[in-house]
Amino acid sequence: MDILFSSTTFELSSGVLRGENTESTVKQLAQLQGVFGDETAFRTMNQSKVIYEVTSHMQVTEGKSGGLFFGVSKIHPGTVGNEYFMTKGHFHEKRDTGEYYFGISGSGLLLLMDEAGECSAQRVVKNSLHYIPGNIAHRLVNTGGDMLVVGACWPADAGHDYDSMLERGFPVRVCRVSGEAALILNAEYTP
Numbered sequence: 374m375d376i377l378f379s380s381t382t383f384e385l386s387s388g389v390l391r392g393e394n395t396e397s398t399v400k401q402l403a404q405l406q407g408v409f410g411d412e413t414a415f416r417t418m419n420q421s422k423v424i425y426e427v428t429s430h431m432q433v434t435e436g437k438s439g440g441l442f443f444g445v446s447k448i449h450p451g452t453v454g455n456e457y458f459m460t461k462g463h464f465h466e467k468r469d470t471g472e473y474y475f476g477i478s479g480s481g482l483l484l485l486m487d488e489a490g491e492c493s494a495q496r497v498v499k500n501s502l503h504y505i506p507g508n509i510a511h512r513l514v515n516t517g518g519d520m521l522v523v524g525a526c527w528p529a530d531a532g533h534d535y536d537s538m539l540e541r542g543f544p545v546r547v548c549r550v551s552g553e554a555a556l557i558l559n560a561e562y563t564p
């Protein structure tokens with residue numbers, strides 16, 4: 374029996390994930406319609422601007438019970454109006470599935486929200502570890518001046534429910550106020 378090297382590599386210090394069964398997706402501003410509060414600022418920006426990138430290692434078919442996926446998200450620094458760049462955010466389609474996030478570099482916030490709209494925020498920094506229980510929506514926000522790089526591991530049958538997030542939004546928005554990140558109540562939030 375041969376002892377093999379894995380055909381995939383993950384560099385802990387940079388978050389670079391590459392090799393077999395990895396794929397990357399890029400989210401440009403145009404794909405985030407309705408996500409940011411300031412629609413005028415949104416419209417005046419370059420629509421092809423990259424807001425975040427996700428590279429995932431998917432060894433099994435999506436939906437496979439008992440399987441796991443591993444990924445790295447990179448959220449670029451910047452704002453739409455005064456609201457920091459962030460991910461769309463989602464509940465898992467299969468609600469009762471958790472996920473781990475861990476900070477690799479940069480600084481930001483992880484917004485969490487339960488089905489009743491109860492919201493909390495955790496600081497994401499290098500080496501921070503975040504357990505996201507089932508039934509909790511999650512969104513990453515880059516509040517720093519550098520790329521926010523975050524690792525994740527989640528069940529292969531969790532799925533992503535973006536529609537409920539787009540309809541409801543989060544109860545808070547993360548905005549730059551006097552040069553600092555502040556949580557602002559979201560007037561458009563529908564409980």
Ligand code: PA5
Binds near residue numbers: 445525
């Ligand atoms: O599985 C996850 O929670 C992450 O890999 C996210 O999908 C990633 O951060 C991108 O966010 P979203 O799926 O909300 O666009």
Ligand code: NI
Binds near residue numbers: 463465511527
């Ligand atoms: Ni998730």
